[in-house]
Amino acid sequence: MSFIPGQPVTAVVERIEIQKLRQDGNLILGFSIGGGIDQDPGQNPFSEDKTDKGIYVTRTSPGGPAEAAGLKVGDKIMQVNGWDMTMVTHDQARKKLTKKNEDVVRLLVTRKSLEDAVKKSMNPCYPRP
Amino acid sequence: MDNESTYSSYSYKSSHSRSSRKHRERRDRHRSKSRDCSIRGDKSVVIQAPGEPLLDAESTIADERDDNWGETTTVVTGTSVDSVSNEDLTRITKDLEDSSPLDCRRYISPVLGAVLGLFSLLTPLAFLVLPQLLWRDTLDPCGTPCEGLYISMAFKLLILFISTWALFLRPPRATLPRFYVFRCLLLALVFLFVASYWLFYGVRVLEPRETDYRGIVGYAASLVDALLFIQYLALVLLEVRHLQPAFCLKVVRTTDGVSRFYNVGYLSIQRAAVWVLDQYYSDFPVYNPALLNLPKSILTKRLSAFKVYNLEEENSTNNSTGQSRAMIAAAARRRDNSHNEYYYEEAEVERRLRKRKARLVVAVEEAFTHIKRHQDEESTASSPKHPREVMDPREAAQAIFAPMARAMQKYLRATRQQSYHTMESIINHLQFCITHNMTPKAFLERYLTPGPTLQYLDNNRGRQWTLVSEEPVTASLRQGHVFCLKRLDFALVITVTPLPFLRLGEEFIDPKSHKFVMKLQSETSV
Numbered sequence: 001m002s003f004i005p006g007q008p009v010t011a012v013v014e015r016i017e018i019q020k021l022r023q024d025g026n027l028i029l030g031f032s033i034g035g036g037i038d039q040d041p042g043q044n045p046f047s048e049d050k051t052d053k054g055i056y057v058t059r060t061s062p063g064g065p066a067e068a069a070g071l072k073v074g075d076k077i078m079q080v081n082g083w084d085m086t087m088v089t090h091d092q093a094r095k096k097l098t099k100k101n102e103d104v105v106r107l108l109v110t111r112k113s114l115e116d117a118v119k120k121s122m123n124p125c126y127p128r129p
Numbered sequence: 130m131d132n133e134s135t136y137s138s139y140s141y142k143s144s145h146s147r148s149s150r151k152h153r154e155r156r157d158r159h160r161s162k163s164r165d166c167s168i169r170g171d172k173s174v175v176i177q178a179p180g181e182p183l184l185d186a187e188s189t190i191a192d193e194r195d196d197n198w199g200e201t202t203t204v205v206t207g208t209s210v211d212s213v214s215n216e217d218l219t220r221i222t223k224d225l226e227d228s229s230p231l232d233c234r235r236y237i238s239p240v241l242g243a244v245l246g247l248f249s250l251l252t253p254l255a256f257l258v259l260p261q262l263l264w265r266d267t268l269d270p271c272g273t274p275c276e277g278l279y280i281s282m283a284f285k286l287l288i289l290f291i292s293t294w295a296l297f298l299r300p301p302r303a304t305l306p307r308f309y310v311f312r313c314l315l316l317a318l319v320f321l322f323v324a325s326y327w328l329f330y331g332v333r334v335l336e337p338r339e340t341d342y343r344g345i346v347g348y349a350a351s352l353v354d355a356l357l358f359i360q361y362l363a364l365v366l367l368e369v370r371h372l373q374p375a376f377c378l379k380v381v382r383t384t385d386g387v388s389r390f391y392n393v394g395y396l397s398i399q400r401a402a403v404w405v406l407d408q409y410y411s412d413f414p415v416y417n418p419a420l421l422n423l424p425k426s427i428l429t430k431r432l433s434a435f436k437v438y439n440l441e442e443e444n445s446t447n448n449s450t451g452q453s454r455a456m457i458a459a460a461a462r463r464r465d466n467s468h469n470e471y472y473y474e475e476a477e478v479e480r481r482l483r484k485r486k487a488r489l490v491v492a493v494e495e496a497f498t499h500i501k502r503h504q505d506e507e508s509t510a511s512s513p514k515h516p517r518e519v520m521d522p523r524e525a526a527q528a529i530f531a532p533m534a535r536a537m538q539k540y541l542r543a544t545r546q547q548s549y550h551t552m553e554s555i556i557n558h559l560q561f562c563i564t565h566n567m568t569p570k571a572f573l574e575r576y577l578t579p580g581p582t583l584q585y586l587d588n589n590r591g592r593q594w595t596l597v598s599e600e601p602v603t604a605s606l607r608q609g610h611v612f613c614l615k616r617l618d619f620a621l622v623i624t625v626t627p628l629p630f631l632r633l634g635e636e637f638i639d640p641k642s643h644k645f646v647m648k649l650q651s652e653t654s655v
Binding site: 028029031032033034039058059061090094097098 | 651652653654655
């Protein structure tokens, strides 16, 4: 999941659609994010490459809409509703996720196990990223 | 009055015959001339502020009439101008009484020191000259070594003389109640030295008419060296030892609680007292007795609000104590609103003061716009149309004083400062400010804040202070000493605390070790 600056990023992603839950007047998704280009990437426990400044899922609340939709802890979010999440600040990511007039967010997330699964299935001719 | 005389002269002229007109004209001319003179002399008086006349019509000399300037009340209370001036009178007479013997005593010690110093400076020269005068023929001739000694002696004497002049020949600024121990010690030491040298010289040189002149010159040179060392000792004891701070003195004025902290070195109590008084005159705001007390209306507790009726008969053994206890208890339980009154009264006074200050500032600013400095180049441009009168600073000050006088008077009255500033002093200060191109704000700084006491002193009188102390005043300062400096109406209480011992440690920081990282990843729940 590392990137070379100037080269396009390729990743195997999973599409996850989360319905927002209305609780106490707020629309919540039920997970916590960490990371961003203004944060310290070395502190991220979930990233493979410690220079990765992407947005990661740090925690999912049990029984929440994110867990129900299949979001796992340690996932890196690549897109939210079409907005890119690989080069955003922490606050921008939060804003894209918590828009009040959207009921559903469609995320593209990637994780190591996805990469491994695809590699295993396409063994000889899988181009290493 | 002048206008009336003009009228009368006109009617006078018209009604009488022609023969006496010449005489009348001469008299009228004379009268008008005298009128002009009087107007020119009373330039400061003719301008009157509307409503309230500032001065009497005839008081061109403002010094003796400044009781019209301050507020005179019909009831003589403790805070009126009258009682303050009475106090001033008693203080003046007291100072006059004891200033004359003080003047003589001031100069005894320096004169003694000067005489001794002169004597000791001349002694080596005497040692050299006396053998030459008395038994010149029998002296061994002494060539180059003696001349070398002469030169070194001459320079050492010159240095001794200059440094004595620089350090010790200063007019003393205070008389101390007891002897100044170090100075007495040094004078005694000098006297002892010189006396013993003379003794030795008299016995060993003058008596047997010693012929070894080089020895005599060496002896005189050693005396000069010894004098230099004594002067070094004097420098250290009198000037240097007390420079390193060792104690912190807290000085509190008893009447209004103004306090300051000062750091001093190792001094005796009397020297510390003199030092504190030096600082007092330039640091402490002037003591204004009018500013002290709470208004009586707030302080009096109306104890007589409760009347106690005795409903029983005569056995009143414990009734009186029971009565007073009951009254005290009732008074304590009654809701005491005097703090409330104090608070509102303070706020009201503050508001009034600010208003008067605003009026004063505006009046002064406006007054200062009326004059400007006359440049010589302007004279050609302005002469035909506006013949502006060129005034010297005193006249300019008097001219612009009138519009601001009323505002100034009201402000000084509100801050109870009217006894410190006479009209004459205000005009003097105004003249001073105009001469030095000061702005209105610079002119007003003297009146808006109560300045240090030094500003209000006239320097021709000595100040009498009394040092009250439980320890002997020549003892040196120690922790926990408390002593007082008393004057007639207030006192300064001085407490001594030692400065803390400082343990200074060292820490080395490599300049390359300044590194920064971003903060911990923040986690936001969405």
